[in-house]
Amino acid sequence: MDIKKQIIDRIAENHLFRSGSPAFKEKLEKEANLTRIHKGQVLFIAQEDADKFYIIHTGWVKLFRETFDGTQAIIDILSQNHMFGETSIFEDDAYPFSAEAIEPSEIISFPLSLLKNEIENNPAFSIAMLSSMARYRKQQDLEIEHRTLQNAPQRIGCFLLRLANQEHKGPITIHLPYDKTLVASRLGMQPETFSRALSKLKDATGISVKGSTIEINNLSDLSGFSCAACSSEFPCQDLKKETV
Amino acid sequence: MDIKKQIIDRIAENHLFRSGSPAFKEKLEKEANLTRIHKGQVLFIAQEDADKFYIIHTGWVKLFRETFDGTQAIIDILSQNHMFGETSIFEDDAYPFSAEAIEPSEIISFPLSLLKNEIENNPAFSIAMLSSMARYRKQQDLEIEHRTLQNAPQRIGCFLLRLANQEHKGPITIHLPYDKTLVASRLGMQPETFSRALSKLKDATGISVKGSTIEINNLSDLSGFSCAACSSEFPCQDLKKETV
DNA sequence: CGAGGGTTTGAAGTGCATCAAATAGTGTGG
DNA sequence: CCACACTATTTGATGCACTTCAAACCCTCG
Numbered sequence: 113m114d115i116k117k118q119i120i121d122r123i124a125e126n127h128l129f130r131s132g133s134p135a136f137k138e139k140l141e142k143e144a145n146l147t148r149i150h151k152g153q154v155l156f157i158a159q160e161d162a163d164k165f166y167i168i169h170t171g172w173v174k175l176f177r178e179t180f181d182g183t184q185a186i187i188d189i190l191s192q193n194h195m196f197g198e199t200s201i202f203e204d205d206a207y208p209f210s211a212e213a214i215e216p217s218e219i220i221s222f223p224l225s226l227l228k229n230e231i232e233n234n235p236a237f238s239i240a241m242l243s244s245m246a247r248y249r250k251q252q253d254l255e256i257e258h259r260t261l262q263n264a265p266q267r268i269g270c271f272l273l274r275l276a277n278q279e280h281k282g283p284i285t286i287h288l289p290y291d292k293t294l295v296a297s298r299l300g301m302q303p304e305t306f307s308r309a310l311s312k313l314k315d316a317t318g319i320s321v322k323g324s325t326i327e328i329n330n331l332s333d334l335s336g337f338s339c340a341a342c343s344s345e346f347p348c349q350d351l352k353k354e355t356v
Numbered sequence: 357m358d359i360k361k362q363i364i365d366r367i368a369e370n371h372l373f374r375s376g377s378p379a380f381k382e383k384l385e386k387e388a389n390l391t392r393i394h395k396g397q398v399l400f401i402a403q404e405d406a407d408k409f410y411i412i413h414t415g416w417v418k419l420f421r422e423t424f425d426g427t428q429a430i431i432d433i434l435s436q437n438h439m440f441g442e443t444s445i446f447e448d449d450a451y452p453f454s455a456e457a458i459e460p461s462e463i464i465s466f467p468l469s470l471l472k473n474e475i476e477n478n479p480a481f482s483i484a485m486l487s488s489m490a491r492y493r494k495q496q497d498l499e500i501e502h503r504t505l506q507n508a509p510q511r512i513g514c515f516l517l518r519l520a521n522q523e524h525k526g527p528i529t530i531h532l533p534y535d536k537t538l539v540a541s542r543l544g545m546q547p548e549t550f551s552r553a554l555s556k557l558k559d560a561t562g563i564s565v566k567g568s569t570i571e572i573n574n575l576s577d578l579s580g581f582s583c584a585a586c587s588s589e590f591p592c593q594d595l596k597k598e599t600v
Numbered sequence: 601c602g603a604g605g606g607t608t609t610g611a612a613g614t615g616c617a618t619c620a621a622a623t624a625g626t627g628t629g630g
Numbered sequence: 631c632c633a634c635a636c637t638a639t640t641t642g643a644t645g646c647a648c649t650t651c652a653a654a655c656c657c658t659c660g
Contacts, residue, residue: 202490246446
């Protein structure tokens with residue numbers, strides 16, 4: 113219970129929930145449900161009736177949709193402090209995608225009704241929600257652009273840049289947050305293509321790769337290579353920094 | 357003035373603006389600016405200071421971003437009753453893309469400040485705005501999926517299905533709303549690819565093509581072919597039907 | 601009629617996917 | 631701590647889809 117309170121307190125600090133009413137925060141805390149889920153566990157599937165929304169405490173969750181033949185389209189892969197499932201409010205209470213843990217994770221769930229209520233009764237909150245959705249929208253626009261204009265090595269480079277802390281000078285060390293196979297599908301390519309594209313990127317930009325650890329020696333080489341085919345100037349803001 | 361009033365009245369009927377306060381509608385009418393623009397005319401470019409948002413009365417407008425070397429990524433192509441530029445409210449008052457007329461068009465512009473005000477002061481309106489953005493978000497998710505999972509002929513078929521009036525039984529005649537070259541870039545492919553993919557689609561589904569007129573004889577052949585690689589069941593809702 | 605843009609067709613190249621197989625890495629039970 | 635099983639990753643070979651470059655065609659409009 114104590115842990116739960118701590119978690120809620122931290123969540124309450126983020127941009128969206130800061131605008132929540134005290135009553136809302138109280139209810140959040142009361143109705144929060146912290147669950148540990150294992151790798152591969154499915155939280156919900158697309159079209160299912162939606163009655164909860166989720167925030168990730170630890171771990172990683174992928175959002176995806178699939179066709180009849182089982183091909184998956186990864187919509188997003190989320191980590192700590194990210195919220196998902198909340199848009200079903202606007203989708204006749206059906207989840208618009210499926211969600212599955214890709215690592216052992218701790219997930220907090222809340223009744224969607226709380227959110228709905230707060231949106232309807234607290235204008236400041238609904239405005240905060242608007243700006244949260246606007247941020248997501250911008251990110252999606254960028255995603256489409258990336259997939260249209262960048263080739264495989266460039267997309268990987270761009271992904272690495274967004275993982276890197278761009279303030280830092282000098283060599284930067286990055287750990288891929290999950291399976292290379294998953295990074296590949298997150299970037300819309302096959303695992304084999306990812307592997308080959310990564311070594312092309314290595315040759316082109318002088319990064320070094322050992323397993324899932326990647327060292328960037330020269331940030332501007334990397335950004336020069338990756339961002340050439342992108343309309344936004346470097347650094348391509350990581351819109352994910354603001355988490356909710 | 358009379359024409360202007362008529363236009364505003366029609367706009368006021370749509371989902372988003374129905375939630376506007378009477379004072380808001382009044383101000384909209386007073387501050388509306390109807391402009392005729394010619395093909396190729398640019399309304400604004402990305403990053404420019406935003407002080408207006410737009411609604412299309414007649415014609416077509418493309419939204420796009422471009423890289424240094426001039427390559428364009430088409431974000432969307434919009435027609436009658438669609439709104440654009442409004443998201444700059446959430447982007448530090450800078451347009452996140454450029455907008456250009458692709459046909460002679462009549463465009464109505466309004467001060468962004470009106471919208472900002474209404475969002476801040478009319479909770480019902482900000483909720484309507486939320487649901488409008490949620491709709492857009494869903495559409496973008498679908499767009500990414502299409503580009504990932506569908507091949508060129510399938511994407512064209514899907515595009516045609518969304519143009520067609522799906523209620524209608526029997527043969528359906530469609531006119532491409534703008535240049536094939538533009539349709540191609542809207543679908544993320546080259547004009548040559550479009551041309552070849554269209555004839556593949558013709559062979560596969562029995563549609564007939566004469567210039568920019570396309571006749572669909574058997575809707576289910578077309579949807580069977582195109583929607584096989586898509587997670588949503590046919591008919592892929594045209595989320596654009598609700599225009600704003 | 602002739603100019604110019606849009607569209608189609610052809611030929612060749614590139615990038616990514618696919619299938620198959622080898623290799624590296626990880627966790628398990630002995 | 632090792633051997634085994636299993637999964638993740640890499641590598642190779644091949645094919646397909648789309649792009650690119652070039653040229654022809656077609657349509658419209660002065």
